[in-house]
Amino acid sequence: MTSSVLPTYNRAPLHFVKGEGVWLIEEDGRRFMDLGSGIAVNALGHANPDLVQALTDQANKLWHVSNLYEIPQQEALATALTDNTFADRVFFTNSGTEACELAVKMARKYWYDKGQPEKVEIITFSGSFHGRSTAAIAASGAEKMVKGFGPVLDGFVHVPWGDHDAFKAAITENTAAVLIEPVQGEGGIRPLPDQCLKGLREICDEKGILLVLDEVQCGVGRTGKLFAHEWAGITPDIMMVAKGIGGGFPLGAVLATEDAGSGMVAGTHGSTYGGNPLGCAVGKAVLDRVTDPAFLDAVNARAGLLRQKLEGLVATHPQVFEGVRGVGLMLGLKVKVAPADLVQAGYASEVITVPAADNIVRLLPPLNITEDEITEAIARLDRAAATLAS
Numbered sequence: 001m002t003s004s005v006l007p008t009y010n011r012a013p014l015h016f017v018k019g020e021g022v023w024l025i026e027e028d029g030r031r032f033m034d035l036g037s038g039i040a041v042n043a044l045g046h047a048n049p050d051l052v053q054a055l056t057d058q059a060n061k062l063w064h065v066s067n068l069y070e071i072p073q074q075e076a077l078a079t080a081l082t083d084n085t086f087a088d089r090v091f092f093t094n095s096g097t098e099a100c101e102l103a104v105k106m107a108r109k110y111w112y113d114k115g116q117p118e119k120v121e122i123i124t125f126s127g128s129f130h131g132r133s134t135a136a137i138a139a140s141g142a143e144k145m146v147k148g149f150g151p152v153l154d155g156f157v158h159v160p161w162g163d164h165d166a167f168k169a170a171i172t173e174n175t176a177a178v179l180i181e182p183v184q185g186e187g188g189i190r191p192l193p194d195q196c197l198k199g200l201r202e203i204c205d206e207k208g209i210l211l212v213l214d215e216v217q218c219g220v221g222r223t224g225k226l227f228a229h230e231w232a233g234i235t236p237d238i239m240m241v242a243k244g245i246g247g248g249f250p251l252g253a254v255l256a257t258e259d260a261g262s263g264m265v266a267g268t269h270g271s272t273y274g275g276n277p278l279g280c281a282v283g284k285a286v287l288d289r290v291t292d293p294a295f296l297d298a299v300n301a302r303a304g305l306l307r308q309k310l311e312g313l314v315a316t317h318p319q320v321f322e323g324v325r326g327v328g329l330m331l332g333l334k335v336k337v338a339p340a341d342l343v344q345a346g347y348a349s350e351v352i353t354v355p356a357a358d359n360i361v362r363l364l365p366p367l368n369i370t371e372d373e374i375t376e377a378i379a380r381l382d383r384a385a386a387t388l389a390s
């Protein structure tokens with residue numbers, strides 16, 4: 001069948017027409033359990049009533065105004081973010097990729113304004129994913145992302161994930177920043193150990209390098225803290241946020257300390273839609289829920305339960321699974337089969353998972369998944385694994 005859509009995606013032949021919490025309903029009536037959440041986007045499940053309310057209330061009043069004017073919804077969400085994080089300043093985008101663009105510009109402009117314009121290099125890590133723009137693919141450096149797209153944006157230095165010596169050797173007079181995901185998502189749910197993140201912060205302080213964290217996938221409650229870096233007890237200078245923050249509405253942000261953001265003065269950056277009233281109204285509703293300590297306690301309790309049951313699943317199907325890894329509700333099943341085969345078997349058992357690199361199948365359920373739903377999810381994954389094992 002031919003499609004009018006540019007064929008950049010390998011799509012499964014599934015047509016979802018409705019979502020309710022952890023459920024996605026197919027055109028033919030089948031109810032799929034969604035353990036992918038649109039890749040960590042639908043943090044509070046599909047059609048969450050609070051988010052629907054926030055969106056429709058705002059939609060009935062005002063959809064869009066230019067950033068030429070003050071936008072109270074933007075102010076409110078920015079304040080909620082700065083009240084709950086290290087940050088003093090927030091810029092809103094529509095996606096993670098756009099957050100990456102600004103993070104790169106901000107880090108370089110910082111040093112330019114400090115009279116050190118030679119500091120433009122940004123150290124990044126193998127297996128990383130920061131988006132699909134020219135800067136973001138250059139940041140990742142992976143051949144499959146940059147190949148064929150002409151000159152790669154200069155100034156990124158790539159270091160193997162987890163190689164401390166290579167990292168230290170990569171630091172020069174020209175290093176502006178380090179950009180890293182506290183838990184790699186696309187790279188295969190690879191958490192950076194807390195000690196390493198602490199060590200990274202110390203080196204950045206010692207050498208005068210900005211620490212930029214990409215929490216697009218691991219942020220907004222996903223790991224059981226509001227942001228993943230909180231587990232290590234450190235704070236970044238700049239942080240990229242997107243995915244879960246909008247709960248399904250396109251929304252992203254760059255958070256920064258006053259100092260790190262100081263180069264981005266009037267006229268240096270902008271966005272037509274970034275920080276629009278609809279997105280910010282929904283983002284505020286998401287943040288109100290996720291910043292409630294009781295909500296995060298519940299995420300951690302559910303994460304413990306899911307992990308324990310997944311360990312059991314792995315033990316039951318040693319031909320299919322090698323183990324479980326991850327933090328909170330950002331989990332990866334390491335598989336001995338092709339990840340796509342398990343994802344496919346999951347479709348047949350009406351459960352949705354997401355493949356990643358390094359032989360990982362990702363589980364990123366809504367943060368408010370219930371215990372009963374976890375039990376049902378495991379039953380479906382068990383059926384999927386059994387079909388592969390036989």
Ligand SMILES: *Cc1c(COP(=O)(O)O)cnc(C)c1O
Binds near residue numbers: 217
């Ligand atoms: C998804 C993702 C991005 C890109 O976000 P988009 O909204 O798709 O542009 C960047 N960084 C990480 C860690 C991601 O998971």
